[in-house]
Amino acid sequence: MNCWEAHLDKLKKILLGLSLVWSIALSAQTGIIKGVIRDKLSNEPIGFANVLLVGTDKGTTSDENGAYEITGLTPGLYNLRFSFVGYEDNTAFEVQVSNNKPAIVDMELGTSSQKLEEVVIKAPPFKKTEESPVSLRTIGVAEIQRNPGGNRDISKVVQTLPGVTITPAFRNDLIIRGGAPNENRFFLDEVEVPNINHFATQGASGGPVGLINVNFINDVDFFSGAFPANRGNAVSSVFNFRQRDGRDDRIGGTFMVSATDIGLTLEGPLSEKTTFLFSARRSYLQVLFKLFELPFLPIYNDFQAKVKIKLDKKNELTFIGLGAYDQFELNLEANETEEQQSILDRLPEAPQWNYTNGLVYKHYRTNGYYTVVLSRNMLDNKATKYFNNDKSRAENLILDYGSQEIENKLRIENTIRSGDYRINYGLSYEFARYNNRTFNRIFTAAGAQTIDYRSAFNLNKYAAFGQISRKLLDSRLTLSAGLRMDGNNYSDDMSNPLDQLSPRFSASYNLSPKFAINFNAGIFYQLPPYTILGFQQNNEFVNRSNDITYIRNRQLVAGIELNTDFNARFTIEGFYKGYSNYPFLLRERISLANLGGDFGVVGNEPATPTSEGRSYGVEVLFQQRLFKGFYGIAAYTLGRSEFTNGNNNEFLASAWDARHIVNLTLGKKWGKNWEAGLNWRFQSGLPRTPFADNSSLVANWNVNFRGIPDYSRINSERSGPINFLDFRIDKKWFFPKWSLNLYFDIENAFSASVPTPELVLDRPLDATGKPTGGGVIENPTAPNNLQRYKVKTIDNAQGQSIPSIGVMVEW
Numbered sequence: 001m002n003c004w005e006a007h008l009d010k011l012k013k014i015l016l017g018l019s020l021v022w023s024i025a026l027s028a029q030t031g032i033i034k035g036v037i038r039d040k041l042s043n044e045p046i047g048f049a050n051v052l053l054v055g056t057d058k059g060t061t062s063d064e065n066g067a068y069e070i071t072g073l074t075p076g077l078y079n080l081r082f083s084f085v086g087y088e089d090n091t092a093f094e095v096q097v098s099n100n101k102p103a104i105v106d107m108e109l110g111t112s113s114q115k116l117e118e119v120v121i122k123a124p125p126f127k128k129t130e131e132s133p134v135s136l137r138t139i140g141v142a143e144i145q146r147n148p149g150g151n152r153d154i155s156k157v158v159q160t161l162p163g164v165t166i167t168p169a170f171r172n173d174l175i176i177r178g179g180a181p182n183e184n185r186f187f188l189d190e191v192e193v194p195n196i197n198h199f200a201t202q203g204a205s206g207g208p209v210g211l212i213n214v215n216f217i218n219d220v221d222f223f224s225g226a227f228p229a230n231r232g233n234a235v236s237s238v239f240n241f242r243q244r245d246g247r248d249d250r251i252g253g254t255f256m257v258s259a260t261d262i263g264l265t266l267e268g269p270l271s272e273k274t275t276f277l278f279s280a281r282r283s284y285l286q287v288l289f290k291l292f293e294l295p296f297l298p299i300y301n302d303f304q305a306k307v308k309i310k311l312d313k314k315n316e317l318t319f320i321g322l323g324a325y326d327q328f329e330l331n332l333e334a335n336e337t338e339e340q341q342s343i344l345d346r347l348p349e350a351p352q353w354n355y356t357n358g359l360v361y362k363h364y365r366t367n368g369y370y371t372v373v374l375s376r377n378m379l380d381n382k383a384t385k386y387f388n389n390d391k392s393r394a395e396n397l398i399l400d401y402g403s404q405e406i407e408n409k410l411r412i413e414n415t416i417r418s419g420d421y422r423i424n425y426g427l428s429y430e431f432a433r434y435n436n437r438t439f440n441r442i443f444t445a446a447g448a449q450t451i452d453y454r455s456a457f458n459l460n461k462y463a464a465f466g467q468i469s470r471k472l473l474d475s476r477l478t479l480s481a482g483l484r485m486d487g488n489n490y491s492d493d494m495s496n497p498l499d500q501l502s503p504r505f506s507a508s509y510n511l512s513p514k515f516a517i518n519f520n521a522g523i524f525y526q527l528p529p530y531t532i533l534g535f536q537q538n539n540e541f542v543n544r545s546n547d548i549t550y551i552r553n554r555q556l557v558a559g560i561e562l563n564t565d566f567n568a569r570f571t572i573e574g575f576y577k578g579y580s581n582y583p584f585l586l587r588e589r590i591s592l593a594n595l596g597g598d599f600g601v602v603g604n605e606p607a608t609p610t611s612e613g614r615s616y617g618v619e620v621l622f623q624q625r626l627f628k629g630f631y632g633i634a635a636y637t638l639g640r641s642e643f644t645n646g647n648n649n650e651f652l653a654s655a656w657d658a659r660h661i662v663n664l665t666l667g668k669k670w671g672k673n674w675e676a677g678l679n680w681r682f683q684s685g686l687p688r689t690p691f692a693d694n695s696s697l698v699a700n701w702n703v704n705f706r707g708i709p710d711y712s713r714i715n716s717e718r719s720g721p722i723n724f725l726d727f728r729i730d731k732k733w734f735f736p737k738w739s740l741n742l743y744f745d746i747e748n749a750f751s752a753s754v755p756t757p758e759l760v761l762d763r764p765l766d767a768t769g770k771p772t773g774g775g776v777i778e779n780p781t782a783p784n785n786l787q788r789y790k791v792k793t794i795d796n797a798q799g800q801s802i803p804s805i806g807v808m809v810e811w
Contacts, residue, residue: 037108048063069102077095087111131469135224136224155174171206177639178577180593181204192409201602202381220242230411258807265277277304282301286299296329296331318361325352339794356375370414388774405433432460467481528548551609554578558573583608688718
């Protein structure tokens with residue numbers, strides 16, 4: 001044997017040894033699930049409760065302190081079922097077990113109204129509350145993380161559910177049951193968060209990138225109707241995000257690198273009674289966008305924190321922190337094509353930052369608990385634009401906008417269980433401050449305007465709410481009635497809470513343990529955006545003089561629900577929403593309900609509360625939780641969304657009038673921790689408004705740099721259908737002290753596009769084919785106010801494929 005053969009033989013032995021070590025590491029059964037089982041109302045530990053790993057023969061019982069622990073588990077996903085006599089059992093789905101840290105699953109069990117001490121009451125596998133028996137979907141963290149095309153973004157995951165309209169612009173606008181993007185509210189561990197997206201659209205709720213770190217999330221309750229009385233100021237949806245606690249055994253963390261950003265999460269104990277979670281993230285999209293010669297460079301940064309102190313068995317205090325700092329700059333070197341030049345002409349530079357901080361105190365009693373929430377949030381939003389992006393001359397200034405929204409909130413609640421009754425009531429107070437500095441030269445179909453004003457006001461908001469629920473007929477019938485009142489001191493029209501009296505009623509009847517009929521009716525109110533309230537002309541709050549008031553929404557929802565033995569359910573729901581007092585924008589002569597699905601600011605103009613609207617439809621859903629390696633969602637929505645525009649009070653299709661929406665998600669977990677999923681989304685075309693004839697006037701174009709919508713023909717055309725296919729594949733490795741997750745995710749895998757007409761200047765081409773110079777005036781002999789640029793329509797199709805590769809290391 002020569003020396004090379006000897007070295008080769010040694011190398012083979014080394015590789016064989018490494019392979020053996022690798023195999024032993026991957027097959028190690030050192031995973032742990034542990035937690036504490038408590039009474040849902042009193043927070044008292046439940047001793048000797050049963051814990052079962054569904055589909056296995058493994059399980060345990062809790063000790064006298066409610067603590068349990070299951071050891072010797074192979075890494076993977078498990079379902080845990082918790083039960084105890086006299087309580088409704090509960091299941092924790094898709095708990096991720098790894099070798100590097102214990103999976104903490106604390107469980108709350110609610111007492112059964114049947115009071116049968118010898119009987120364990122089996123609960124359905126899908127969450128259903130007494131207050132909201134319809135229009136409630138609960139999304140687990142595993143569903144968020146693995147959703148194809150979602151890229152770990154909760155807003156994109158929600159778009160796979162029924163009743164949710166998607167836009168072709170790959171934004172996170174939440175358009176629920178035909179409502180506008182400004183009609184949603186978000187709560188993070190009881191703390192209200194005004195927006196959950198980067199580059200937020202002020203006056204709405206959308207943006208292109210999610211803000212919340214999925215590593216913090218335990219699950220999310222998504223209400224598309226039937227809102228409980230303690231959740232106000234929403235008419236389309238409410239999101240309750242529940243975060244997990246930090247680990248209590250040692251310091252650990254997660255390092256994440258994706259195609260768009262890099263982030264770090266740390267967690268662990270600060271003391272025997274205190275745990276923490278903290279994360280920070282920064283994007284490098286600006287590097288990729290510059291590499292691909294895109295004309296804009298977005299940069300986002302965010303942080304998130306949670307600190308929980310368990311003072312004793314009856315008292316706990318939680319701090320919540322969430323914030324973002326975003327920059328939106330122009331890449332002036334990317335100006336080779338008509339599309340690039342058009343974007344550079346019209347997009348402003350727009351830095352923005354926001355934060356939300358909150359404290360949540362809970363005090364548990366024998367029959368209930370108090371909740372006190374104190375929070376503060378702030379948004380700082382700016383935008384500037386110069387003609388031809390030339391900042392050297394002051395007269396080139398077209399837009400100089402700066403605004404702040406500051407809110408300080410206090411909410412006090414009391415939750416009681418008394419016999420067959422569940423009661424929740426409370427009060428809330430909010431002190432808000434809004435300021436605005438606007439200089440904007442605009443041209444609309446009505447002509448030229450220069451807006452120049454400063455505005456500031458303080459606002460005191462107050463509310464009272466209560467809800468009572470009861471189960472009857474051996475828990476087959478559940479009834480719930482709630483009442484809410486809201487008011488503020490902005491104007492006499494909104495100061496009396498009795499004018500915003502918001503009743504609601506829910507009923508659910510179980511025809512069998514698996515089949516139920518559900519119902520909800522209610523009236524809900526929402527305050528118009530601060531941009532509407534704060535608009536001034538001649539130092540006067542003109543919208544106060546215009547009697548602007550709360551948006552009023554009447555809702556009716558009814559449906560049936562069928563649960564199966566294999567962790568699946570089938571639901572059909574019909575809904576109707578009737579709007580009144582919606583802001584009607586006087587400048588464009590349209591309802592505010594048509595706006596909010598783009599970047600910028602919504603509602604910064606005069607308005608009256610004269611628009612009305614309606615949306616109605618039917619939703620069908622089949623949802624399969626993880627069962628024998630498979631999971632999936634099939635959803636179909638048939639609906640209409642219409643609002644009045646102009647003076648004739650005729651109902652016309654709104655910008656969100658998607659008649660047909662189909663979502664199909666299918667996933668499979670394979671051996672050796674492989675997982676793959678597909679998501680198909682189809683939606684009929686959304687309405688759009690054609691351009692006005694005066695768009696090409698030189699005076700107009702030099703300010704707008706785009707076609708002006710002709711709102712006298714609002715939504716008279718429709719875009720093509722949306723037909724997207726998303727794909728994702730994950731592979732995980734589990735080692736004794738750490739784990740590794742690699743994934744490949746692609747949104748719109750086949751680059752299906754939606755034709756989007758855009759008006760651009762018809763510029764002359766140089767020898768290389770690059771558009772050069774300014775616009776060409778096609779009628780130079782005409783008077784100055786009648787001169788027009790030569791323009792043309794191009795197809796700025798929205799529908800590029802968006803691939804993402806990610807690496808996540810957890811220790």
